[in-house]
Amino acid sequence: MAVYTEVAFGEAAALLHRLSLGDLTELRGIQGGIENTNYFATTVRDGVAHEHVLTVFERLSFEQLPYYLHLMKYLAGQGIPVPEPAADERGEILHSVQGKPAAVVNKLRGHSELAPTEAHCRAVGDMLARMHLAGRGFEMSQPNLRGLPWWNETVPVVLPHLGESQAALIRTELAYQNHVAAGSAYTALPRGPVHADLFRDNVMFDDGELTGFFDFYFAGNDSFLFDLAVCLNDWCILHAADERDGQHDAGRARAMIAAYQAVRPLSMAERQLLPAMLRAGALRFWLSRLWDWHLPRDASMLKPHDPTHFERVLRERVRHAQALSASLLEEACVAA
Numbered sequence: 001m002a003v004y005t006e007v008a009f010g011e012a013a014a015l016l017h018r019l020s021l022g023d024l025t026e027l028r029g030i031q032g033g034i035e036n037t038n039y040f041a042t043t044v045r046d047g048v049a050h051e052h053v054l055t056v057f058e059r060l061s062f063e064q065l066p067y068y069l070h071l072m073k074y075l076a077g078q079g080i081p082v083p084e085p086a087a088d089e090r091g092e093i094l095h096s097v098q099g100k101p102a103a104v105v106n107k108l109r110g111h112s113e114l115a116p117t118e119a120h121c122r123a124v125g126d127m128l129a130r131m132h133l134a135g136r137g138f139e140m141s142q143p144n145l146r147g148l149p150w151w152n153e154t155v156p157v158v159l160p161h162l163g164e165s166q167a168a169l170i171r172t173e174l175a176y177q178n179h180v181a182a183g184s185a186y187t188a189l190p191r192g193p194v195h196a197d198l199f200r201d202n203v204m205f206d207d208g209e210l211t212g213f214f215d216f217y218f219a220g221n222d223s224f225l226f227d228l229a230v231c232l233n234d235w236c237i238l239h240a241a242d243e244r245d246g247q248h249d250a251g252r253a254r255a256m257i258a259a260y261q262a263v264r265p266l267s268m269a270e271r272q273l274l275p276a277m278l279r280a281g282a283l284r285f286w287l288s289r290l291w292d293w294h295l296p297r298d299a300s301m302l303k304p305h306d307p308t309h310f311e312r313v314l315r316e317r318v319r320h321a322q323a324l325s326a327s328l329l330e331e332a333c334v335a336a
C-alpha cells in the first residue's frame with residue numbers, strides 16, 4: 001500500500017490544470033513503493049491522452065527536494081530518459097498538496113525487469129554511463145546523504161542489534177572503507193551526480209527497450225564508480241533462496257561493465273577501486289536495511305527489506321571482490 005495521503009480528484013485536477021497538463025480524466029493510487037504517496041494520473045490535452053505520476057513526498061522536505069527534482073529536469077533536458085518534473089507558469093517544479101511537497105512527472109512506459117538478462121544489464125550499463133557524462137554539467141550539488149559520514153554515524157546505532165560475527169564484519173568493513181576513502185586513488189575517482197539506488201525496481205523496460213531510470217530520491221554527488229557498484233550488486237547477482245544468494249553472475253556483470261566502458265572507460269583509479277566499491281555498495285544497503293529493520297522511523301509506513309541479503313552480498317564481496325574485479329575488467333576489455 002503506498003497511498004498515505006488521499007488526494008481528491010478535484011485537488012489533483014486543479015494541480016494538473018495549473019501545470020498546463022490538460023484535463024484530468026483518471027486518478028489511480030499506485031500500490032508499489034514504500035516511501036511516498038504515488039498516483040497515476042491521465043489527462044487529455046488537445047484531444048490527446050497523457051500519463052503522469054503525481055507524488056506526494058512523505059519523508060523528504062521542501063528544502064531537500066529541489067536538488068532531486070532539478071537533477072531529473074536537467075538530465076531529461078540532456079536526453080537521458082528520466083521522468084521530467086512539470087513546471088507551473090512561474091517555472092516552479094516543486095508543488096504542494098495538503099501542505100506536503102509534491103511533484104508531477106511523466107509516466108515511463110513499461111515495467112521493471114526483476115529477472116534481468118545480459119541484454120538488460122548491457123542497456124543499464126550503457127545508460128548509466130550516459131547519465132554520468134550528462135550529469136557533469138549539473139550545477140547544484142548535494143552529498144550522497146547515505147554515504148560514508150552516514151555509515152560512520154549509523155553503524156554505532158545498529159551495533160547493539162547485531163550478533164557477534166555481524167558486529168565484527170560491520171566494524172571491520174567500516175574501518176576498511178574509511179581507510180580507502182583516505183587514500184589518493186579514492187580522491188582521484190571521477191565524481192558527479194549519481195542515482196545511488198539504481199536497483200532493478202527503479203528502471204523501466206518496454207519490450208526489451210530501456211525506457212527510463214526513476215526514483216532519484218537517494219541521488220547525490222558521489223563517485224561514478226560507487227553508482228556502478230550499486231548496480232552490479234543488484235542487477236548482476238543471484239537472488240536465490242539458498243547459499244548462492246548474493247553470488248555474482250559473471251555474464252551479466254561483464255555485459256554491464258563492457259557497455260558502461262564503451263561509453264565512459266573506467267580510469268586507472270576506478271579499476272583499482274572496483275573491489276572496494278563493490279564492498280561499499282554492499283555495506284551501504286546492508287546498513288540502511290538494518291537501520292530500517294531495527295529502528296523503524298514510522299512502523300506503519302515502511303516495509304523494511306531483508307537486511308540478511310546484503311550481509312551475504314558483503315561477505316561474498318569481502319571474499320571474492322578482488323579476484324572478481326580482476327576477471328571482470330579483463331573480460332570487459334576483451335568484450336568492449
Ligand SMILES: Nc1ncnc2c1ncn2[C@@H]1O[C@H](COP(=O)(O)OP(=O)(O)O)[C@@H](O)[C@H]1O
Nearest residue numbers: 030032033034035036053083106107108214215
Ligand atoms: N515516472 C514513473 N513512471 C512509471 N511508473 C512510475 C514512475 N514513478 C513511479 N512509478 C511506479 O510507482 C511505483 C512506486 O514508485 P517509487 O518511486 O519506487 O516509490 P517509493 O519512493 O515510495 O518507493 C514504482 O514501482 C513504479 O511502478
Ligand SMILES: N[C@@H](CCOP(=O)(O)O)C(=O)O
Nearest residue numbers: 034035197199215285289305
Ligand atoms: N533499494 C533499496 C531501498 C530503497 O527504497 P526504494 O523503494 O525507494 O527504492 C534497498 O533495496 O534496500
